[in-house]
Amino acid sequence: MQSKLSDIELIEQTLAGNQSAYADLVKRHQRFVFTLAMRFAKGREDAEEIAQDCFIKAYRSLASFQGQSKFSTWLYSIVYTTAMTFLRKKRVATDSIDDENTFIQVESRESGYDTNNIENKSRSFYLNQAIAQLLPDDATIITLFYKGEQSLEEIAQALGMETNTVKVKLFRARQRLKEKLEHNLKQEVKELI
Numbered sequence: 770m771q772s773k774l775s776d777i778e779l780i781e782q783t784l785a786g787n788q789s790a791y792a793d794l795v796k797r798h799q800r801f802v803f804t805l806a807m808r809f810a811k812g813r814e815d816a817e818e819i820a821q822d823c824f825i826k827a828y829r830s831l832a833s834f835q836g837q838s839k840f841s842t843w844l845y846s847i848v849y850t851t852a853m854t855f856l857r858k859k860r861v862a863t864d865s866i867d868d869e870n871t872f873i874q875v876e877s878r879e880s881g882y883d884t885n886n887i888e889n890k891s892r893s894f895y896l897n898q899a900i901a902q903l904l905p906d907d908a909t910i911i912t913l914f915y916k917g918e919q920s921l922e923e924i925a926q927a928l929g930m931e932t933n934t935v936k937v938k939l940f941r942a943r944q945r946l947k948e949k950l951e952h953n954l955k956q957e958v959k960e961l962i
Contacts, residue, residue, distance in 0.1 A: 802820045
């Protein structure tokens with residue numbers, strides 16, 4: 770029943786002591802939080818740790834959420850800062866683009882067995898593969914804009930940047946994503962021939 774409630778209503782219930790309301794909030798946003806965490810961590814265990822830390826931090830700070838933005842925007846800003854802190858602590862070295870460890874698969878949201886399912890999964894695979902090769906900032910902006918359907922203003926607020934800066938970064942991230950896709954698909958064609 771609570772899944773039909775808005776985020777604000779679930780927050781109000783959580784603050785009133787209803788723990789299951791926060792569990793519903795987590796269920797609603799966990800998949801996307803994990804996807805964002807994967808953009809930074811590149812490893813499932815680290816991404817799970819980042820996601821868990823994010824939801825703990827969000828719960829502890831829930832009373833400070835003022836509702837001036839969407840809850841998802843506020844939550845994604847927590848993901849960003851948590852991931853950056855995690856990376857600083859881990860001192861993760863930047864991998865080569867050609868390193869096989871940089872390729873990840875993110876669980877596809879598509880389900881069912883329609884005639885285009887295989888083609889859609891293939892597109893999704895190549896897109897996720899290319900996004901995984903981007904720098905974390907680029908991957909985050911692309912993910913928030915396209916998969917999270919966040920506006921430029923919401924992304925700016927989540928990442929603590931100016932809207933125009935996000936707009937420029939999104940443009941550049943798209944260019945780099947295009948280059949990665951072209952490179953990856955050229956490799957695929959070579960392997961088929």
